[in-house]
Amino acid sequence: MGRAKIEGVEVRKTSMRVKFTYQGKQVREPVMLGGVRLSPTNANIKIADRLVTDVRKKIANGTFDYRVE
Numbered sequence: 190m191g192r193a194k195i196e197g198v199e200v201r202k203t204s205m206r207v208k209f210t211y212q213g214k215q216v217r218e219p220v221m222l223g224g225v226r227l228s229p230t231n232a233n234i235k236i237a238d239r240l241v242t243d244v245r246k247k248i249a250n251g252t253f254d255y256r257v258e
Contacts, residue, residue, distance in 0.1 A: 197241035200229045207241040211248060211255065 198220075199206040205220040205227060220227045220237045227233040247253035 195234060195238045197245070198234060198237045200234060203228060205229050205233065205237050207237055207244065209241055209244050209248065211253070 194200075197208050199208055199217065206217045207220055208215065208217050210216065220233070220240065222236075227236065244253060
């Protein structure tokens with residue numbers, strides 16, 4: 190598809206997942222908005238990149254709550 194690879198965002202054919210480490214375990218979660226999986230458009234990939242960056246910052250700061258995010 191010619192999209193740049195973004196660290197922490199796994200782009201699949203029709204969906205995306207964010208990847209991060211939480212409590213020593215590798216986690217992969219689908220990128221969703223309003224209960225709907227986002228398709229891998231350029232705009233949605235940017236959303237996923239911001240999401241995984243935010244999650245990683247919260248984990249580093251000790252403010253990440255898996256139940257809420």
